[in-house]
Amino acid sequence: MTSEITRRIEIKAGDITQLTVDAIVNAANQSLLGGGGVDGAIHRAAGPELLAECRVLGGCLPGEAKITKGYNLLAKHVIHTVGPIYSGKFEDARILSRCYKNSLTLALKYNCHTVAFPAISCGAYGYPIKDACKIAIDSVSDVLTSDTPLTKILFILFMSDQKKIYNDYFKKKFGKS
Ligand code: AR6
Numbered sequence: 401m402t403s404e405i406t407r408r409i410e411i412k413a414g415d416i417t418q419l420t421v422d423a424i425v426n427a428a429n430q431s432l433l434g435g436g437g438v439d440g441a442i443h444r445a446a447g448p449e450l451l452a453e454c455r456v457l458g459g460c461l462p463g464e465a466k467i468t469k470g471y472n473l474l475a476k477h478v479i480h481t482v483g484p485i486y487s488g489k490f491e492d493a494r495i496l497s498r499c500y501k502n503s504l505t506l507a508l509k510y511n512c513h514t515v516a517f518p519a520i521s522c523g524a525y526g527y528p529i530k531d532a533c534k535i536a537i538d539s540v541s542d543v544l545t546s547d548t549p550l551t552k553i554l555f556i557l558f559m560s561d562q563k564k565i566y567n568d569y570f571k572k573k574f575g576k577s
Pocket residue numbers: 414415416417427428429434435436437438439440441483518519520521522523524525526527556557558559
């Protein structure tokens with residue numbers, strides 16, 4: 401069972417906007433109308449049609465996810481999720497976990513089998529990367545049952561120190577890298 405999970409997970413450094421996958425996940429804000437960080441990068445790379453589609457989605461609550469087309473991106477879809485603004489309360493972890501799980505539920509509904517995640521909430525929203533990384537890997541692993549149609553989940557880290565933190569936790573959890 402463990403190998404069913406580990407062979408589907410990949411941890412890479414890079415820019416999420418450059419990936420050829422079925423869906424990339426955006427760390428958006430509740431308005432879904434764009435912002436800085438990975439959100440700004442995705443909107444710039446996808447082009448103005450992405451914002452036009454986002455305008456009719458009616459926003460998104462923390463922990464929820466909504467899907468659009470990818471437009472000028474190589475990815476077919478963008479899944480927009482809203483992470484918690486870190487407060488140190490127990491609730492933060494629950495919301496962050498729901499971001500990962502709801503994004504994958506939506507991916508499956510739209511036949512997306514390869515999905516890339518950034519480190520949701522770990523920039524402007526201030527979530528400590530070591531805590532967020534555990535929630536990310538644990539939440540995704542829970543969804544990767546042996547019969548899932550999800551074939552590849554990529555964690556795309558913008559900074560090499562983040563990649564090391566993910567690799568270290570992956571190794572600790574599964575005993576391999
Ligand atoms: N590819 C992959 N990861 C990236 C990229 C990229 N191109 N660019 C940045 N990151 P943040 P949040 C990483 O701030 O904390 C926005 O303004 C970055 O290094 O983008 O969830 C929204 O509109 C960090 O590790 O998202 C919201 O208002 C991670 O992506 C707010 O920021 C997330 O950082 C959301 O804050």
